Amino acid sequence: FEELWPLFPTWASSVGLRDYDHLLKIPDAAYEKETRDFFQRHLDRLKSIPQASLTPQDLMDQELVRNFLESGLWEIDTFKAWQWNPSQTNLGNA
Secondary structure, three states, rough: OOOOHHHHHHHHHHHHOOHHHHOOOOOOOHHHHHHHHHHHHHHHHHHOOOOOHHHHHHHHHHHHHHHHHHHHHHHHHOHHHHHHHHHOOOOOHH
């Protein structure tokens, strides 16, 4: 989470974390790369955890995190709303 919130400061703010209110991410190619790298890096780390060492509760948490990371990659690589949805680049929402 220490890397998540600075990458998504408006999300942090929406859940009550005000530490990142001073950040404003510009939705450009550099941000897309930074975000994609974040998702891929943490997905790789998650896959390196031996499942046999996890409790059933940990396995559930791992699945939820994996789903979040994979859906983030899908949004960037497949859905590509940043290419066709102009509201994705509207800084006024932030």
